[in-house]
Amino acid sequence: MKTVCLYFQVHQPWRLKKYRFFNMGKDHNYLDDLQNRAIMQKVARQCYLPMNALLLKLIKENKGKFRCSFSITGSAIEQMKAFAPEVLDSFKELAATGCVEFLAETYSHSLASLASKEDFEEQVKLHINLIKKEFGVKPTAFRNTELIYSDEIGAMVAGMGFRTMLAEGAKHVLGWKSPNYVYANAIDQKLRLLLRNYKLSDDIAFRFSNRSWDQWPLTADKYVQWLASEETPGEVINLFMDYETFGEHQTADTGIFEFMRALPKAILAKKNGLEFATVTEAAKKHQPVAVLHCPHVMSWADEERDVTAWLGNELQNEAFSKLYAQKEKVKALKSADFDYVWSFMQNSDHFYYMATKWLSDGDVHSYFNPYDSAYDAFINYMNVLSDFIIELDKALAAKKSKKA
Amino acid sequence: MKVLMFGWEFPPHIAGGLGTACYGMTRGLARNGVDVTFVVPHAYGDEDQRFTHVLNASEVEALYGTTGSGADDILEKMSFIHIDSNMVPYISPEEYQTYHEKYVKSGQQVWSTTDAWKQRYTFSGKYGANLMEEVARYAVVAAQVARDLEGQFDVIHAHDWLTYYAGIAAKRISGKPLVVHMHATEYDRSGEHVNTQVYAIERAGMAAADRVIAVSNLTRNIVINRYGIPAEKVVTVHNAVRFAEHDTVAPERGVSDKIVTFLGRITYQKGPDYFVEAAAKVLKRVPNVRFVMAGSGDMMNHIVRRVARLGIADRFHFTGFLRGEDVHKMFQLSDVYVMPSVSEPFGISPLEAMRSNVPVIISKQSGVAEVLDYAVKVDYWDVDALADAIYGLIEYPALAKMFASKGLEEVTNLKWNDAAAKIKKVYESAIEENTNQSK
Numbered sequence: 001m002k003t004v005c006l007y008f009q010v011h012q013p014w015r016l017k018k019y020r021f022f023n024m025g026k027d028h029n030y031l032d033d034l035q036n037r038a039i040m041q042k043v044a045r046q047c048y049l050p051m052n053a054l055l056l057k058l059i060k061e062n063k064g065k066f067r068c069s070f071s072i073t074g075s076a077i078e079q080m081k082a083f084a085p086e087v088l089d090s091f092k093e094l095a096a097t098g099c100v101e102f103l104a105e106t107y108s109h110s111l112a113s114l115a116s117k118e119d120f121e122e123q124v125k126l127h128i129n130l131i132k133k134e135f136g137v138k139p140t141a142f143r144n145t146e147l148i149y150s151d152e153i154g155a156m157v158a159g160m161g162f163r164t165m166l167a168e169g170a171k172h173v174l175g176w177k178s179p180n181y182v183y184a185n186a187i188d189q190k191l192r193l194l195l196r197n198y199k200l201s202d203d204i205a206f207r208f209s210n211r212s213w214d215q216w217p218l219t220a221d222k223y224v225q226w227l228a229s230e231e232t233p234g235e236v237i238n239l240f241m242d243y244e245t246f247g248e249h250q251t252a253d254t255g256i257f258e259f260m261r262a263l264p265k266a267i268l269a270k271k272n273g274l275e276f277a278t279v280t281e282a283a284k285k286h287q288p289v290a291v292l293h294c295p296h297v298m299s300w301a302d303e304e305r306d307v308t309a310w311l312g313n314e315l316q317n318e319a320f321s322k323l324y325a326q327k328e329k330v331k332a333l334k335s336a337d338f339d340y341v342w343s344f345m346q347n348s349d350h351f352y353y354m355a356t357k358w359l360s361d362g363d364v365h366s367y368f369n370p371y372d373s374a375y376d377a378f379i380n381y382m383n384v385l386s387d388f389i390i391e392l393d394k395a396l397a398a399k400k401s402k403k404a
Numbered sequence: 405m406k407v408l409m410f411g412w413e414f415p416p417h418i419a420g421g422l423g424t425a426c427y428g429m430t431r432g433l434a435r436n437g438v439d440v441t442f443v444v445p446h447a448y449g450d451e452d453q454r455f456t457h458v459l460n461a462s463e464v465e466a467l468y469g470t471t472g473s474g475a476d477d478i479l480e481k482m483s484f485i486h487i488d489s490n491m492v493p494y495i496s497p498e499e500y501q502t503y504h505e506k507y508v509k510s511g512q513q514v515w516s517t518t519d520a521w522k523q524r525y526t527f528s529g530k531y532g533a534n535l536m537e538e539v540a541r542y543a544v545v546a547a548q549v550a551r552d553l554e555g556q557f558d559v560i561h562a563h564d565w566l567t568y569y570a571g572i573a574a575k576r577i578s579g580k581p582l583v584v585h586m587h588a589t590e591y592d593r594s595g596e597h598v599n600t601q602v603y604a605i606e607r608a609g610m611a612a613a614d615r616v617i618a619v620s621n622l623t624r625n626i627v628i629n630r631y632g633i634p635a636e637k638v639v640t641v642h643n644a645v646r647f648a649e650h651d652t653v654a655p656e657r658g659v660s661d662k663i664v665t666f667l668g669r670i671t672y673q674k675g676p677d678y679f680v681e682a683a684a685k686v687l688k689r690v691p692n693v694r695f696v697m698a699g700s701g702d703m704m705n706h707i708v709r710r711v712a713r714l715g716i717a718d719r720f721h722f723t724g725f726l727r728g729e730d731v732h733k734m735f736q737l738s739d740v741y742v743m744p745s746v747s748e749p750f751g752i753s754p755l756e757a758m759r760s761n762v763p764v765i766i767s768k769q770s771g772v773a774e775v776l777d778y779a780v781k782v783d784y785w786d787v788d789a790l791a792d793a794i795y796g797l798i799e800y801p802a803l804a805k806m807f808a809s810k811g812l813e814e815v816t817n818l819k820w821n822d823a824a825a826k827i828k829k830v831y832e833s834a835i836e837e838n839t840n841q842s843k
Contacts, residue, residue: 021696021721022733025658318712375708379722386718390659 001273002180003236004227005194005282006068007143007166008243010048011109012040012076013349015370016384024387030341035370037083044084047247052090054257058264059099066264067099067276070243071143074107074130075347088134095135101278104128104139104162110346111310113144113153114297115324120156123346140164141279145348147196147240147300148307151293154185154193162191164283166240169195170298170305177290180234184288192283193292196240196300200226205241209254217255220262228272235286236277240300302357310351315378320351322385329392333399341388353377405831406439408557408574410546410567413444421752422587425619426563428646432824438831441557443549443570539569539605546570550577559583559831565590565602568609581614581838583830589626592747593673607631614834617641617827619750620771639830642775644820645755654736662693662798665738665762667731667753668745670701675744675767675784680707682744684714685791686798693719693798698734700725735760739804740797744784745770754779758815763807765793775818778810 017032058066072091080088094100106112107126112119124142131139141164142157149167157165169179174195185191203223207213215222227237242249250256267274277285301309311320323345330342354374371377409430413423430440550560550573560582562571568584575582590598590606610616610631616638618624624640627633664686666679676697683695697707697720704722711720726734735741741757741764748770755772757764758779766773767784780797782789797804 021723022655022730022737023658024721025660026656314709314712318715318717321715322718373705375705378708378712378717379724382717383721386721387658389718 001275002227002232002234003277003282003285004267004274005236005238005277005279007103007238007240007279008068008070009143009241010070010072010076010243012036012043012073012079013109013347014075014079014344015039016350016380019380019383019387021383024383025390028387028391030384030388031344032370036079040079040083043244043248044080044087046252047244048080048084048087049090050252050257051243051246051260052087052094054260055100056090056093056097058261059094059097062264062268064099065268065276067101067278067281069101069103069141069279070094071103071105072131073105073109074127075109075344077130077134092135095137099278101141101280102131102135102137102139103141103143103166103279104131105143106145106346108343108346109145109348111145111148111307111320111348111351112346113148113156114307114311115320115327117156119324119327120153121160124157124160126343141166141283143279146310148297149193149294149299150297151186151295153297154191154294155187158185158188158191164192164194164280166238166279167193167195167292167294168298168300168305169197169238172305173292173294173298178234180232180237181289182236182283182286183290183292186291186293189288189291192288194236194238194279194283195292196238197232198300200232200237201239201241204239204256204259205245205249208245208250208256208259218259220259220266223259223263224266224269224272224274227267228274236282238282308357309355310348313354313356313374315354315356315374316351319354319378319381319385322382322389326389326392329396333392333395335395338392338395345385345388350377350381354381405437405559405828405835406557407433407441407831408550408553408560408578408580409440409442410542410560410562410570410574411442411444412564412566421750422564424646424752425587425643425750428644428820429824429827431646432644432820432822433827435821436824436828438824438828441553443546443567539566542567543569543573547573547577550574554578558835561585561827561831562609562613563587565606565609568605568612571609572612575612579842581831581834582612583615583617583827583834584609584613585617585619586610586623586627586749587619588749589623589630591626591630592623592749595672595747603631607633610637613637614838615639615830617830619643620774622769622771622774623749639826641823641826641830642771642818643750643752643755644818644823645752645759645815646820655733657737659694660692662690662739663696663737664693664740664742664794664798665696665698665734665757666742666744667698667726667734667757668743670697670699670704670707672703673745673747674699674701675746676701676703676707677710678744678784678787678790679742680710680714680720681787682742682790682794683720684716685787686794687716687719689795690798693794695720696723696734696738697721698723698726698731731756732760735762738762740765740794742790742794743767743770743772744782744790746784748772755815755818758808758811761808761812763797763804763811765790765797776811776814778807778814780807 015032015035016030019030055068077088095102104124104127106123107130108123110123112123128139140162142162143166144153147166147168154165179195179197183193183195185193203218208218210216226232246256246260267276297307298305299307311317330338353369353371354377356374411426430442433440558580560571560574560580562568562582563585564587571582571584590602610627610633616627616633618627618638618640620642621640624638627638628635666676668674670676686693708722711717723734735757738757741754741762743751743754743766745751745767746769748767750771751766754764754766765780765782768781769784773781780793782793
């Protein structure tokens with residue numbers, strides 16, 4: 001019996017407002033409140049609320065046999081609380097069914113795993129606490145920002161006590177091997193890896209509404225045939241995608257909701273020999289078939305499946321190093337206000353906006369980008385960061401003088 | 405005395421120093437009793453009209469094409485204008501005839517249009533891909549303007565190569581003397597790799613002109629040596645600076661660090677990369693200083709990348725293009741102003757900085773260096789000297805204070821009234837010579 005592992009990523013970045021040099025030292029509200037609210041409420045209306053309702057219905061209908069997993073970033077939860085609390089409630093309802101697993105990840109959807117072990121662990125700890133608080137369960141599986149993974153990152157994750165982690169089934173790492181098996185981390189073999197089947201995942205996430213695709217229109221029956229057929233050998237089929245696929249990237253009129261409504265029943269039909277499992281269940285059910293060697297960092301982004309979307313040019317490197325150079329100061333200050341800013345400044349999205357590689361994946365990049373150019377994004381981010389650093393230094397000096 | 409003046413920009417819609425200079429100059433001329441009719445492409449409707457009558461060139465209908473009859477004199481005078489034929493809109497003989505009769509009967513100067521046949525061109529007023537076409541079209545309109553305003557001006561004054569064809573056209577039609585004003589030469593803009601088309605227009609403009617005004621001796625020498633213009637025709641009139649009627653309150657400073665500012669177009673000519681290299685050197689020594697690059701331009705992305713690579717992006721800020729009040733605000737927030745231009749015919753912005761009590765560092769390769777004593781002058785390529793000067797002005801308050809106060813005094817004496825008086829003299833000599841010739 002093949003296991004189908006559905007996993008959805010929920011994230012919204014805190015977008016910065018236009019912050020000019022003249023604002024520095026005077027204005028410490030960095031966020032574009034209007035845009036953040038508008039986007040969160042729009043996505044809630046088009047995706048989160050209808051999709052959560054659909055999943056809840058499917059779980060009830062299938063009496064526990066339909067199962068799926070989520071990771072929701074801290075930034076997204078903060079925005080739900082601020083702008084669309086009913087969304088968080090509907091996720092809690094899903095959690096209460098016991099059929100939905102919530103994974104741990106970085107609180108800010110950050111690149112902390114590329115900065116240092118301390119930064120990374122702190123981000124993960126924050127997220128675990130949040131998930132525990134909101135959903136009452138301690139996460140047992142981990143997924144890193146944008147599926148960023150390497151042997152070392154896996155080892156750090158194992159070191160934090162996780163036994164399951166998600167990664168990309170990248171061709172350049174797998175070679176001839178299939179993503180449809182459980183693998184083990186090369187350094188700490190206790191950590192089991194579930195690898196995304198990018199072909200079958202992207203059939204839904206990217207190609208579903210593409211009319212020039214020779215398989216359009218995609219029906220649940222056709223898709224399940226692919227999953228069940230011998231052309232998809234293996235033990236576990238990992239379908240990982242952005243949750244915003246449903247109703248947002250693939251709008252309602254493409255029929256994506258109808259597709260999802262029909263999918264569980266088709267998968268659970270006896271003749272197909274398929275079952276659903278959450279991430280942790282799927283990893284427990286199957287033995288690792290091999291060790292996965294991944295000395296270089298990979299991710300699920302772009303054609304290259306590496307981290308150059310965030311750290312690929314001098315702008316991104318400079319912003320990244322200037323940001324993480326502030327860590328000690330933020331830590332020493334122990335101020336909730338500064339921690340809050342520190343958190344959203346780490347959103348990997350800010351670095352994504354600074355990408356200058358506009359070839360194969362330019363469309364995807366510009367879709368998610370509120371700035372006219374990478375340079376605008378960089379200038380705006382650095383203006384905000386510079387003001388943050390000034391305020392940080394001021395607050396630290398004040399704290400010191402109080403002590404003295 | 406009345407002047408028909410052709411420009412390319414006018415406050416508040418400006419991209420560079422030319423608009424600012426034109427504004428100061430027309431005010432100065434007005435004070436000297438000179439009436440100016442300023443022709444500028446695409447007037448936006450909210451120009452300060454107190455000192456000039458801004459005539460929107462986009463709203464003046466141009467006549468194109470050839471007709472078999474009537475007004476051949478205009479067509480003869482216009483025939484020198486080289487316009488690519490495929491952009492000449494069609495106009496039928498009858499239509500032209502109708503217009504011509506109406507015009508002659510009424511003696512109307514600027515007519516209102518209800519006729520669909522009149523081709524109305526809108527000038528983008530910006531440097532674009534079809535700039536040469538714009539220049540040519542502008543010249544055609546200029547000829548029409550000159551005809552409409554016949555007898556209403558004594559001299560024609562054209563600013564920079566963009567308007568030289570317009571100036572030549574107006575001169576041919578009206579027979580009035582032409583003064584062209586060199587605010588920048590193609591050598592300043594492009595180094596040794598000049599655009600030959602632009603060079604040819606500049607040269608033609610100056611050759612056709614009765615007088616050439618250069619904004620500095622530096623520019624005058626280029627005009628004489630590189631363009632072969634007779635020296636006796638070329639007069640240097642340095643730019644001046646305009647003082648605001650009322651002093652605005654200094655904006656509150658957000659940051660306590662010293663601020664070193666570069667303000668201008670971010671292009672090769674302005675030497676922005678030397679500013680960045682000097683900034684990196686200073687930042688190695690002094691922690692409490694910030695560098696600001698205000699402006700935009702084709703080298704901006706290159707500069708942003710360089711700043712990132714040098715790892716100084718938390719101390720080096722970009723404001724984007726500033727205009728109006730923001731420029732003023734930027735000067736008031738500055739502790740040191742730097743103009744490291746590779747080649748600067750004049751450079752009006754250091755004067756504006758000095759007016760705001762800011763000590764300035766300018767490159768020796770700028771025309772403004774000719775009129776300033778209280779400015780630190782360095783070779784643009786000498787990044788060490790530039791870094792030294794910046795360090796000195798931010799670390800030694802006495803030095804900065806001296807430069808600021810003496811500089812303010814010095815700049816106060818550079819008045820547009822005086823510059824305009826010199827320009828008026830140029831007009832007078834051109835008119836006199838012109839009348840003598842025609843006698």
